[in-house]
Amino acid sequence: MTDILYRWPEAARFGKRVPKEKVYEHGTVSSAVREKFINEVQRITWAYKLAEATMNLPGTPAVPEIQVFTIHAKTDEVSDAVLGAIDKAIPFPIIFEITRRSAEQPETRTVAAHKQLGAGAPKTSAYYSTGWHSGNTWRRALPAAITLPALYAALLQPLTPITARPGEEMSEVADRLATVRKLEREVAALEHKLRTEPQFNRKVELRRTLKTKQHELEQQR
Known part of the structure:
Protein backbone atom coordinates (compact mmCIF):
# COMPACT_ATOMS: atom_id res chain seq x y z
CA MET A 1 0.00 0.00 0.00
CA PRO A 161 -2.22 -4.13 0.66
CA ILE A 162 -1.41 -6.64 -2.08
CA THR A 163 0.08 -6.07 -5.53
CA ALA A 164 -1.76 -6.95 -8.70
CA ARG A 165 -0.20 -9.84 -10.59
CA PRO A 166 0.56 -9.51 -14.33
CA GLY A 167 -2.71 -9.53 -16.28
CA GLU A 168 -4.85 -9.55 -13.12
CA GLU A 169 -8.01 -7.44 -13.15
CA MET A 170 -8.93 -5.30 -10.12
CA SER A 171 -11.97 -7.53 -9.51
CA GLU A 172 -9.56 -10.47 -9.19
CA VAL A 173 -7.33 -8.46 -6.85
CA ALA A 174 -10.38 -7.66 -4.71
CA ASP A 175 -11.38 -11.34 -4.58
CA ARG A 176 -7.81 -12.37 -3.71
CA LEU A 177 -7.63 -9.76 -0.95
CA ALA A 178 -10.91 -11.07 0.50
CA THR A 179 -9.34 -14.55 0.53
CA VAL A 180 -6.20 -13.17 2.19
CA ARG A 181 -8.21 -11.52 4.96
CA LYS A 182 -10.23 -14.72 5.52
CA LEU A 183 -7.04 -16.80 5.75
CA GLU A 184 -5.45 -14.27 8.09
CA ARG A 185 -8.40 -14.65 10.46
CA GLU A 186 -8.18 -18.44 10.25
CA VAL A 187 -4.41 -18.40 10.92
CA ALA A 188 -4.88 -16.11 13.93
CA ALA A 189 -7.61 -18.38 15.33
CA LEU A 190 -5.45 -21.49 14.86
CA GLU A 191 -2.46 -19.81 16.52
CA HIS A 192 -4.64 -18.95 19.51
CA LYS A 193 -5.96 -22.53 19.73
CA LEU A 194 -2.43 -23.89 19.49
CA ARG A 195 -1.27 -21.75 22.42
CA THR A 196 -4.14 -22.85 24.66
CA GLU A 197 -4.56 -26.52 23.65
CA PRO A 198 -3.33 -28.81 26.49
CA GLN A 199 -3.42 -32.14 24.60
CA PHE A 200 -0.27 -33.10 22.67
CA ASN A 201 -2.05 -35.04 19.92
CA ARG A 202 -4.43 -32.17 19.34
CA LYS A 203 -1.48 -29.73 19.20
CA VAL A 204 0.15 -31.83 16.45
CA GLU A 205 -3.06 -31.75 14.44
CA LEU A 206 -3.50 -28.00 14.94
CA ARG A 207 0.12 -27.34 13.95
CA ARG A 208 -0.35 -29.32 10.73
CA THR A 209 -3.53 -27.40 9.87
CA LEU A 210 -1.81 -24.11 10.72
CA LYS A 211 1.09 -24.80 8.35
CA THR A 212 -1.37 -25.61 5.57
CA LYS A 213 -3.25 -22.36 6.10
CA GLN A 214 -0.02 -20.36 6.31
CA HIS A 215 1.09 -21.85 3.00
CA GLU A 216 -2.28 -20.98 1.41
CA LEU A 217 -1.91 -17.44 2.74
CA GLU A 218 1.54 -17.00 1.24
CA GLN A 219 0.28 -18.27 -2.11
CA GLN A 220 -2.46 -15.62 -2.15
CA ARG A 221 -0.29 -12.66 -1.15
Whole structure:
Protein backbone atom coordinates (compact mmCIF):
# COMPACT_ATOMS: atom_id res chain seq x y z
CA MET A 1 0.00 0.00 0.00
CA THR A 2 1.35 3.44 -0.94
CA ASP A 3 0.24 6.47 1.06
CA ILE A 4 -0.44 9.14 -1.56
CA LEU A 5 -2.96 11.84 -2.31
CA TYR A 6 -3.78 12.80 -5.90
CA ARG A 7 -4.09 16.23 -7.47
CA TRP A 8 -7.47 16.10 -9.17
CA PRO A 9 -7.75 17.99 -12.49
CA GLU A 10 -9.39 21.41 -12.35
CA ALA A 11 -11.37 20.62 -15.51
CA ALA A 12 -13.12 17.80 -13.61
CA ARG A 13 -14.15 19.94 -10.63
CA PHE A 14 -17.85 19.53 -9.78
CA GLY A 15 -18.12 20.95 -6.25
CA LYS A 16 -21.74 20.06 -5.51
CA ARG A 17 -22.89 19.52 -1.96
CA VAL A 18 -24.84 16.30 -1.43
CA PRO A 19 -27.53 16.43 1.31
CA LYS A 20 -27.59 13.32 3.48
CA GLU A 21 -31.30 12.99 2.74
CA LYS A 22 -30.51 12.40 -0.94
CA VAL A 23 -28.42 9.38 0.03
CA TYR A 24 -31.31 8.05 2.13
CA GLU A 25 -33.71 8.47 -0.80
CA HIS A 26 -31.58 6.49 -3.26
CA GLY A 27 -30.85 3.47 -1.10
CA THR A 28 -32.12 1.36 1.76
CA VAL A 29 -30.48 3.03 4.74
CA SER A 30 -31.25 1.55 8.15
CA SER A 31 -31.92 3.71 11.19
CA ALA A 32 -28.57 2.59 12.64
CA VAL A 33 -26.68 3.80 9.54
CA ARG A 34 -28.65 7.07 9.53
CA GLU A 35 -27.49 7.57 13.10
CA LYS A 36 -23.90 7.10 11.92
CA PHE A 37 -24.45 9.74 9.22
CA ILE A 38 -25.71 12.17 11.86
CA ASN A 39 -22.88 11.46 14.30
CA GLU A 40 -19.97 11.10 11.88
CA VAL A 41 -20.62 13.28 8.83
CA GLN A 42 -20.50 17.06 8.79
CA ARG A 43 -20.77 17.53 5.03
CA ILE A 44 -20.60 15.53 1.77
CA THR A 45 -19.28 17.19 -1.37
CA TRP A 46 -19.37 15.70 -4.86
CA ALA A 47 -15.97 17.18 -5.61
CA TYR A 48 -14.92 15.91 -9.05
CA LYS A 49 -16.37 14.03 -12.03
CA LEU A 50 -13.72 12.12 -13.95
CA ALA A 51 -15.49 11.51 -17.27
CA GLU A 52 -14.75 11.51 -20.98
CA ALA A 53 -15.92 15.13 -21.22
CA THR A 54 -13.62 16.29 -18.42
CA MET A 55 -10.65 13.94 -18.85
CA ASN A 56 -10.72 13.09 -22.57
CA LEU A 57 -10.55 9.41 -21.60
CA PRO A 58 -13.14 6.94 -22.95
CA GLY A 59 -15.27 5.06 -20.47
CA THR A 60 -17.01 1.70 -20.64
CA PRO A 61 -20.26 0.31 -19.18
CA ALA A 62 -18.14 -1.04 -16.30
CA VAL A 63 -16.53 2.35 -15.62
CA PRO A 64 -18.53 5.09 -17.39
CA GLU A 65 -17.25 7.77 -14.98
CA ILE A 66 -15.29 7.99 -11.73
CA GLN A 67 -16.60 10.26 -8.98
CA VAL A 68 -14.56 11.84 -6.20
CA PHE A 69 -16.47 12.55 -2.99
CA THR A 70 -15.10 14.59 -0.09
CA ILE A 71 -16.55 13.76 3.32
CA HIS A 72 -15.91 16.22 6.14
CA ALA A 73 -16.01 14.19 9.35
CA LYS A 74 -17.41 15.37 12.66
CA THR A 75 -15.28 12.84 14.51
CA ASP A 76 -11.97 11.08 13.89
CA GLU A 77 -13.46 8.54 11.52
CA VAL A 78 -16.23 7.76 9.04
CA SER A 79 -17.42 4.17 9.15
CA ASP A 80 -17.55 1.78 6.20
CA ALA A 81 -21.33 1.55 6.65
CA VAL A 82 -21.65 5.23 5.75
CA LEU A 83 -19.37 4.86 2.73
CA GLY A 84 -21.31 1.77 1.66
CA ALA A 85 -24.61 3.65 1.77
CA ILE A 86 -23.19 6.38 -0.49
CA ASP A 87 -21.70 3.80 -2.85
CA LYS A 88 -25.09 2.08 -3.16
CA ALA A 89 -26.82 5.40 -3.91
CA ILE A 90 -24.42 6.52 -6.67
CA PRO A 91 -24.26 4.31 -9.80
CA PHE A 92 -20.62 5.08 -10.56
CA PRO A 93 -17.28 4.07 -9.02
CA ILE A 94 -16.32 6.46 -6.20
CA ILE A 95 -13.02 7.55 -4.69
CA PHE A 96 -13.60 9.04 -1.22
CA GLU A 97 -11.45 11.65 0.48
CA ILE A 98 -12.24 11.88 4.19
CA THR A 99 -11.10 14.99 6.03
CA ARG A 100 -10.91 15.59 9.77
CA ARG A 101 -9.35 18.13 12.10
CA SER A 102 -6.54 16.98 14.39
CA ALA A 103 -5.04 19.55 16.77
CA GLU A 104 -6.48 22.29 14.52
CA GLN A 105 -4.61 20.85 11.50
CA PRO A 106 -6.84 19.29 8.80
CA GLU A 107 -5.96 15.76 7.77
CA THR A 108 -7.09 13.72 4.77
CA ARG A 109 -7.10 10.07 3.78
CA THR A 110 -8.25 8.37 0.58
CA VAL A 111 -10.68 5.45 0.79
CA ALA A 112 -12.32 3.32 -1.90
CA ALA A 113 -13.81 -0.07 -2.59
CA HIS A 114 -13.64 -1.80 -5.93
CA LYS A 115 -17.11 -1.29 -7.36
CA GLN A 116 -18.59 -3.53 -10.05
CA LEU A 117 -21.59 -2.23 -11.97
CA GLY A 118 -24.16 -4.58 -13.42
CA ALA A 119 -27.85 -5.13 -14.01
CA GLY A 120 -28.63 -5.17 -10.30
CA ALA A 121 -27.22 -3.30 -7.34
CA PRO A 122 -23.50 -2.44 -7.54
CA LYS A 123 -21.18 -4.97 -5.93
CA THR A 124 -18.42 -3.52 -3.76
CA SER A 125 -15.36 -5.09 -2.20
CA ALA A 126 -14.02 -4.27 1.25
CA TYR A 127 -12.78 -0.69 1.65
CA TYR A 128 -9.10 0.12 1.15
CA SER A 129 -7.46 3.21 2.61
CA THR A 130 -4.31 5.30 2.81
CA GLY A 131 -3.10 6.64 6.13
CA TRP A 132 -3.89 10.17 7.31
CA HIS A 133 -2.04 13.08 5.66
CA SER A 134 -1.72 16.65 6.88
CA GLY A 135 -3.49 19.33 4.90
CA ASN A 136 -0.29 20.64 3.32
CA THR A 137 0.79 17.24 1.93
CA TRP A 138 2.05 17.43 -1.65
CA ARG A 139 -0.43 15.88 -4.07
CA ARG A 140 0.77 13.68 -6.92
CA ALA A 141 -0.45 13.97 -10.50
CA LEU A 142 -2.93 11.32 -11.59
CA PRO A 143 -1.40 8.10 -12.94
CA ALA A 144 -1.09 7.85 -16.70
CA ALA A 145 -3.98 5.99 -18.34
CA ILE A 146 -5.63 5.81 -21.75
CA THR A 147 -9.12 4.79 -20.56
CA LEU A 148 -11.26 5.42 -17.49
CA PRO A 149 -11.19 1.72 -16.47
CA ALA A 150 -7.37 1.82 -16.60
CA LEU A 151 -7.37 5.02 -14.52
CA TYR A 152 -9.75 3.46 -12.00
CA ALA A 153 -7.49 0.43 -11.60
CA ALA A 154 -4.45 2.68 -11.22
CA LEU A 155 -6.20 4.73 -8.52
CA LEU A 156 -7.27 1.65 -6.57
CA GLN A 157 -4.04 -0.34 -6.75
CA PRO A 158 -1.98 1.85 -4.34
CA LEU A 159 -4.73 1.51 -1.72
CA THR A 160 -4.65 -2.27 -1.63
CA PRO A 161 -2.22 -4.13 0.66
CA ILE A 162 -1.41 -6.64 -2.08
CA THR A 163 0.08 -6.07 -5.53
CA ALA A 164 -1.76 -6.95 -8.70
CA ARG A 165 -0.20 -9.84 -10.59
CA PRO A 166 0.56 -9.51 -14.33
CA GLY A 167 -2.71 -9.53 -16.28
CA GLU A 168 -4.85 -9.55 -13.12
CA GLU A 169 -8.01 -7.44 -13.15
CA MET A 170 -8.93 -5.30 -10.12
CA SER A 171 -11.97 -7.53 -9.51
CA GLU A 172 -9.56 -10.47 -9.19
CA VAL A 173 -7.33 -8.46 -6.85
CA ALA A 174 -10.38 -7.66 -4.71
CA ASP A 175 -11.38 -11.34 -4.58
CA ARG A 176 -7.81 -12.37 -3.71
CA LEU A 177 -7.63 -9.76 -0.95
CA ALA A 178 -10.91 -11.07 0.50
CA THR A 179 -9.34 -14.55 0.53
CA VAL A 180 -6.20 -13.17 2.19
CA ARG A 181 -8.21 -11.52 4.96
CA LYS A 182 -10.23 -14.72 5.52
CA LEU A 183 -7.04 -16.80 5.75
CA GLU A 184 -5.45 -14.27 8.09
CA ARG A 185 -8.40 -14.65 10.46
CA GLU A 186 -8.18 -18.44 10.25
CA VAL A 187 -4.41 -18.40 10.92
CA ALA A 188 -4.88 -16.11 13.93
CA ALA A 189 -7.61 -18.38 15.33
CA LEU A 190 -5.45 -21.49 14.86
CA GLU A 191 -2.46 -19.81 16.52
CA HIS A 192 -4.64 -18.95 19.51
CA LYS A 193 -5.96 -22.53 19.73
CA LEU A 194 -2.43 -23.89 19.49
CA ARG A 195 -1.27 -21.75 22.42
CA THR A 196 -4.14 -22.85 24.66
CA GLU A 197 -4.56 -26.52 23.65
CA PRO A 198 -3.33 -28.81 26.49
CA GLN A 199 -3.42 -32.14 24.60
CA PHE A 200 -0.27 -33.10 22.67
CA ASN A 201 -2.05 -35.04 19.92
CA ARG A 202 -4.43 -32.17 19.34
CA LYS A 203 -1.48 -29.73 19.20
CA VAL A 204 0.15 -31.83 16.45
CA GLU A 205 -3.06 -31.75 14.44
CA LEU A 206 -3.50 -28.00 14.94
CA ARG A 207 0.12 -27.34 13.95
CA ARG A 208 -0.35 -29.32 10.73
CA THR A 209 -3.53 -27.40 9.87
CA LEU A 210 -1.81 -24.11 10.72
CA LYS A 211 1.09 -24.80 8.35
CA THR A 212 -1.37 -25.61 5.57
CA LYS A 213 -3.25 -22.36 6.10
CA GLN A 214 -0.02 -20.36 6.31
CA HIS A 215 1.09 -21.85 3.00
CA GLU A 216 -2.28 -20.98 1.41
CA LEU A 217 -1.91 -17.44 2.74
CA GLU A 218 1.54 -17.00 1.24
CA GLN A 219 0.28 -18.27 -2.11
CA GLN A 220 -2.46 -15.62 -2.15
CA ARG A 221 -0.29 -12.66 -1.15
